[in-house]
Amino acid sequence: MEYNFRDIEKKWQEQWQASGAYKVSNDSPKPKFYVLDMFPYPSGAGLHVGHPLGYIASDIYSRFKRLKGFNVLHPMGYDAFGLPAEQYAIDHGVHPAVSTDQNIKTFRRQLDNIGFCYDWSREIRTSDPSYYKWTQWIFLQLFKSWYNRRTKKAEHITNLVKIFEKEGNAGNEIPNDKFQVPKIGKRVFTAADWAGFTEKEQQDILMEYRLAYCGYGEVNWCEALGTVLANDEVVNGVSERGGHPVVKKKLRQWYLRITEYADRLLEGLERVDFSDSMKEMQTNWIGKSYGAEISFKVKGTSDLLTVYTTRPDTIFGVDFMVIAPEHDLIQSITTPEHKQAVEDYITYVKSRSERERMAEKKISGVFTGAYALNPFNGREIPIWISEYVLAGYGTGAIMAVPCGDERDHKFAQHFNIPITNIIGEHYDGKEANATKDAKLENSDFLNGMVMRNAMEVVINKIEELGIGVRKVNYKMRDAAFSRQRYWGEPFPIVWKNGIAYPLSESELPLELPHVESYKPGPEGEGPLANIAEWTSRDLETNTMPGYAGSSYYFLRYMDPHNATEFCSRKASDYWGQVDLYIGGTEHAVGHLLYSRMWTKGLYDLGFIAHDEPYKKLVNQGMIQGSSRFVYRIHGENKFVSLGLKDQYSTDAIHVDVNIVDGVELDIEEFKKWRTEYETAEFILEEGKYICGTEVEKMSKRLYNTVNPDDVVNKYGADTFRMYEMFLGPVEQSKPWETKGIEGVHRFLKKLWRLFYDELKGKVWNEEKASPAELKVLHKTIKKIEEDTERFSFNTGVSAFMVCVNDLIDLKCHKKEILEPLLILLTPYAPHISEELWHLVGNTSCILDAAYPRVNESYLVESxxxxxxxxxxxxxxxxxxxxxxxxxxxxxxxxxxxxxxxxxxxxxxxxxxxxxxxxxxxxx
RNA sequence: GCGCAUGUGGUGAAAUUGGUAGACACGUCAGACUUAGGAUCUGAUGCCGCGAGGUGUGGGGGUUCGAGUCCCUCCAUGCGCACCA
Missing domain, CATH: 3.10.20.590 (Ubiquitin-like (UB roll))
Structure with a gap:
């Protein structure tokens, strides 16, 4: 009786499906455990062997936890809205819904091949109206909410209206500190003011507080293509496709006020188990800095120039000021004799794309002719304009301290601005020194003080004198939440007289209409603007971005068929946080931050009981491709083997890894691969053609992709699963090498032969186990349990190999030893385990067995x-x-x-x- | 430039707490069975050396009875951020 993996795997996959073996109940006396994969975008290219790595890891862990007595939620679904499907529709005329559906079918078939234990009855698709109904619903909750900085949580907007009616907004500052109420020209209004505003005026003010709000933002507009482009579709200021010019254009956009959650997003990182690099990336993205805003009088005017600095201690080292080219003050402070130069400079800056400005290393700038006055000693400080100061950060103006800041120093040198040294010997006149540990000199009342300590002194003084305030700044901006595209969730918003009104809950879902054309609407609006029945209802024409549906999907899985709520409180209370989240690092800041924010919002509004979605995050590494090369002799259709190629002038050509065994080329397959190679000749070494190798990204273009279907077909799903794990630690990136899979396959055959021999048939028996055999088993139980628990699946696989090798040496075929071993193996190789489990006489599913317990007494050594x-x-x-x-x-x-x-x-x-x-x- | 991560045989890697470096595999070599093998099994396999032995975890230095593991320093690779004041 042979190990016939094809029949075994097919049989059990069908049986598990028929018996609902992976169906999970929300009602269980067992403790819960939630294992989640970052759900995939179903691309047309299908899976390659790199994709399932994380899915296999999570599958092993899910099965392991289930055996350990947990009620395990392990769902899967599809992030089905997105740009590629729309692009495909534009290029091929296939409706995104159709191509997406097709891709999902392929995806599902490929996933099923590998034998995952997903509860498919909970499958979700973000493009499904019954799903995006709740995306729209949550959007409306955010729209109807504001962030109360005093209680530090989101609250219903009606609370804010009540406050305004009673006391105006004196106690609840407008989040955007540049916004003034147009009617009164101030940021602060009274209850009486509020009562006097029209509905439009009131709504405009409320929009400034809403967590999901509408404003104006710049997009990349390409006139020639008549569309809005994403940042990565713009290269060097022109469109990636076609090379047409791209300009910045202000368009009405929706945003999420994620900046209000900046501090809580930072604080929450301390309570979750993410890798340090992941936390660091998020921390950098949020970019919190502490400092002060200081106002400088502009000489001879009543204007105040406000700068933001993290180094107020260097106030006496300020030799010039720099303001962004977009700064409002430029018009009023520029002196007549500098007007022309300033205008020329601003024109020059405007002509350049964001990308060019970022890439530019050359120093540029222009003097305005105006001077600011140092608030402490009245020193005159020239005010310059330069593009190295960004309008969007801080106040769009800086105080430049050349002896302590690299860029300021270069600027001063370039324009011959005299440099004041406030750090004595720490400054060598050649390079700036950003130290905080120098003793201050040339610094008036701060002389002799260590800089680090002077900061607090200066801030206190500044506040005391009323010339500035302590200030915390964030790099993070509010998240743009609209796309001028078709294939996304429609906004449940109606515009009447310039006021955005939410649809009522009963009108949800607002379904995406069917269109024949995906051309953009007029003035950069989305394709929905072309549909008369849509615009006639005054509906919002933007759609939501890709991350909308993925910001709460982990909650919907808990209660996927609920028609009256996105997730019942009972379900979310039971499942709580995702205990283990597995996915790639590419979502480090985007998806993870947005979903963390949505979770906090839903928590504040009382819809769920936890405010961090993921308890532990594991980032799987990338499986890289191991490319193969053949070497064609220059100008001939003749190929030379690797070892001899240096004797000729050759070109290296990528060859499909699937027609190479290890490094040996299958010449017949190669001839068939391309018609041009049909007549190719070969110079061999020792009768073989040896290919060159290189580790590169796995990509169709490099002919180094390996399809899991092929691997599963040849070796079986169990071998494939174990080999992916055997490759190395999950978190680590490593190249795929199909050759090594034989070792794992051999292991499974050896295991099989412990039970059934090709010649003798059944060899397993019911004899009593010896102490040596029990020791092997219990050593394995201990090792597998520990390794699985700490996600060290590669050493787990090797522990199984050691165990089987040891049992072969002991000639052990005893059920007493082998049966518990099958339970240990189930998470890694579910099909073969289930088959043998039944062959030794069990009738129930092996997943319902109890995990073996290690008995230390078998392990003691004398x-x-x-x-x-x-x-x-x-x-x-x-x-x-x-x-x-x-x-x-x-x-x-x-x-x-x-x-x-x-x-x-x-x-x-x-x-x-x-x-x-x-x-x-x-x- | 800044931050983080990683450097161990021909290859993927292991060594969980400072305690026999290279487990487990791939590959390679030798052998067995065989009409045959890209099947299966056995043995060998870090490097130098006939051997005794020496040497060895990116380089250099240190702590320790003892360092892949801890400290300092330099180098290389990967990832992230990048005029963020």
Whole structure:
């Protein structure tokens, strides 16, 4: 009886489906465990062997937890809205819904091949109206909410209206600190003001508070293509496709006020188990900095120039000011004799794309002719304009301290601006020194103070004198939440007289209409603007971005068929946080931050009981491609094997890895691969054509993709699963090498032969196990349990191999040993385990078995083969009883001939004896 | 430039707490069975050396009886951020 993996795997996959083996109930006395994969965008290219890596890891962990007695939620679905499907529609005329559906079918078939334990009855698709109904619903909750900075949480907007009616907004500052209420020209209004505003005026103010709000933002507009482009579709200021010019255009956009959650997003990182690099990326993205805003009087005017600085201690080292080219003050402060130069400079800056400005290393700028006055000593400071100061960060103006800041220093040198040294010998006149530990000089009342300590002193003084305030700044901007595209969730918003009104809950879902054309609407609006029945209802024409549907999908899985709520409170209370989230690092800041924010919003509004979605995050590494090359002799259709290629002038050509065995080219397949190679000739070495190799990204273009279907077909799903894990730690990136899979496949065959022999048939028996056999089993139980628990699946696989090798050596075919081993193996290789489980006489599903418990008493050793060192160098090993007293050990060691030899007759100085570890004799 | 991560045989890697470096595999070599093998099994396999032995975890230095593991320093690779004041 052979190990016939094809029949076995097909049989069990069908059986599991028929019996609903993976159906999960929300009602269970067992403790819960939630394992989640980052759900895929179903691309047309299908899966390659890199994609399932994380899915296999999570599948192993899910099955493991289930065996350990948990009620495990392990769902899967599709992030089905997105640009590629729309692009495909434009290029091929296939409706996105159709191509997406097709892609999902392929995806599902490929996933099913690998034998995952997903509860498919909970499948979701973000493009499904019954799903995006709730995306729209949550959007409306955010639209109807504001962030109360005093209670530090989201609250219903009606609370804010009540506050305004009672006391105006004096206690609840407008989040955007540049916004002024147009009617009164101030940021602060009274209850009486509020009562006097029209509905439009009131709504405009409320929009400034809403967590989902509408404003104006810049997009990349390409006139020639008549469309809005994403950042990565713009290269060097022109469109990636076609090379048409792209300009910045202000368009009405929706945003999420994620900046209000900046502090809580930072604080939450301390309570979750993410990798340090992941936390760091998010922390950098949020970019919190502490400092002060300081106002400088502009000489001879009533204007105030406000700068943001993190180094107020350097206030006496300010030699010039720099303001962004977009700064409002430019018009009023520029002196007549500098007007022309300033205008020319601003024109120049405007002509350049964001990308060009970022890439530019050249120093540029222009003097305005105006001077600011240092608030402490009245010193006149020239005000310059330069594009290295960004309008969007801080106040769009900086105080430049050349001796302490690299860019300021370069700027000063370039324009010959005299440099004041406030840090004495720490500044060498050639390069800026950003130290915080120098003692201040040339700094008036701060002289002699260490900079680090001076910061607080200056801020206090500034606040005392009323010339500035302590200020915290964030790099993070509010998240743009609209796309001028078709294939996304429609906004449940109606515009009447310039006011955005939410649709009522009963009108949801607002379904995406069918269109024949995906051309953009007028003035950069989305395709929905072309549909008369849509515009006639005054509906919003933008759609939501890709991350909308993925910001709460982990909640919907808990209660996927609920028609009255996005997720019942009972379900979310039961499942709570995702205990284990597995996915790639590419979503480090985008998806993870947005979904964390939505979770916090839903928590604040009382819809769920936890405010961090993911308890633990594991980032799987990328599987890289291992490319193969053939070497064609220049100008000929002749190919030379790797070892001989240096004798010729050759071109390296990528060859499909699937027609190469290891590094040996299958010449017949190669000839068939391309018609041009049909007549190719080959120069071989030792009768073989050897290919060159290189590790690159796995990509169709490089002919190094390997389809899991092919691997599964050849070796089976169990082999594939175990080999993916055997490759190395999940978190690590590594190249795929199909060749190595044989070792894992051999292991499964060896396991099979412990039960059934090709010649003898059944060899397993019901004899009583020996202590040696029990020791092998229990060592394995312990190791597998530990390794699986800490996601060390590669060492887990090798522990199985060691176990089977040991059992073969012991000629052990005993059910008493083999049966528990099958349970251990189930998470890794579910099909073969289930098959053998039934063959040894069980009738229930192996996943319902109890995980074997390690019995330490089988593992106790009475003696150990100690490594014995002399002066730290290993010289021999001696078998010594573990309970031998130190004196006894020393006597045995010193008596040993090998040790005596190495001691060369010298007396021992001391003997280090670590019980159960080693002995070291020092002479 | 800044930050983070990683450097171990021909290859993927292991060594969980400072205690026998290279487990487990791939590959390679030798052998067995065989009409045959890209099947299966056995053995060998870090490097130098006939051997005794020496040497070895990116380089250099340090702590320690003992360092892949801890500290300092330099180098290389990967990822992230990048005029963020």
């Amino acid at each position: 003696s150990k083969e100690y490594p014995i060192s002399v002066n730290g160098k290993l010289r021999t090993t001696i078998e010594i009883a573990l309970d031998a007293p130190q004196g006894e050990v020393e006597r045995i060691v010193l008596d040993n001939e090998v040790i005596k030899k190495w001691m060369e007759g010298k007396p021992h100085k001391k003997i280090i004896y670590v019980k159960g570890k080693m002995v070291n004799v020092v002479v």
